[in-house]
Amino acid sequence: MQSNNSKTYELVLTALFVAIIVVMASTPLGFIPLVVINATTLHIPVIIGSLFLGPKKGGFLGGVFGITSFIKSTLVPAPSAFLFSPVAALTMLPHSTIGEAVLIVLKSTFIAIVPRIMIGIVPYFVYVGIKKAIGSEKKAVIGTIINVVISFILGFGVFAFTNKMIAEGKIGMSVSAAQILGVVLGIAAFAAIEYLFMNKDAKALGFITAGIAGAMTNTLLVMGSIYLFYKNPYAELLQIDPSALMGVIAGVISFNGVIEAVVGAIIVYLVGVVLDKIKPAGVYAGKDMKIKAVAEDGTVAKMAQ
8 A cells, every 4th residue: 555655755756757857848958969969868757757656657757758749849840840749740741531630640649649658668667677687596697688788789879979970070080990989988888887787786787778778769669650650751851762761760760869878878877876765766656566676785685566
């Protein structure tokens, strides 16, 4: 049964995250300028909310994110506004029947809302899954495999970012040097995360993985939905042949998506370790299931979920 303190804590935290999402969506605070890209951070409060409030409230926060995207695209329409606003889509895309109009509304609403709801669901289960894995007898093997994947993503993100700066003449460096930098920083990230995981804070792996999963959920579902629903209109907007759109989307995922995943991993970890001292992540009021969690001293302890 939920205690009054738990209810109050979750209500306050939910309201706080809603306010943060609205403010970030309405101001430049929702983006981090990184010379060659403005990395969105709007999904980060949703990810953190998912970890500390559970998948239901996380999904609700994701829905708030989606609604802000819909409203912004409607009130301040850009050339691509039809992707996220059914109102803009009806005015920007051709349709001759009620059925076609309804289909346009459903497509744009789906892109604006559903991927954002999933941002609030996926990270929670990823985090819980990681905690279960690192509480098992194969902790070292499973943790190291996950760490390899994370370090590859981080290293690739550094390479993609550096390579983009080289292509735009922002820095004087060869592509080979960018590749080496990515490998070196990937190895350094692996060593740092492995040290935290094995010796200091096993939860670090969970926070970092959840941050990456949430960011990539947003990128993959949004870009995948755009390709599925609006392949031709989006290709026309970009002034490219529809057959070339897959390559463009793959480029967005491998650059923007990876950079935003790296930023998300870092921020979710930094915020997560602070909030976790107040109330453990992966635990929300009314959840009775128990899972194994790794204590800071490396022993296995039971944590109520």
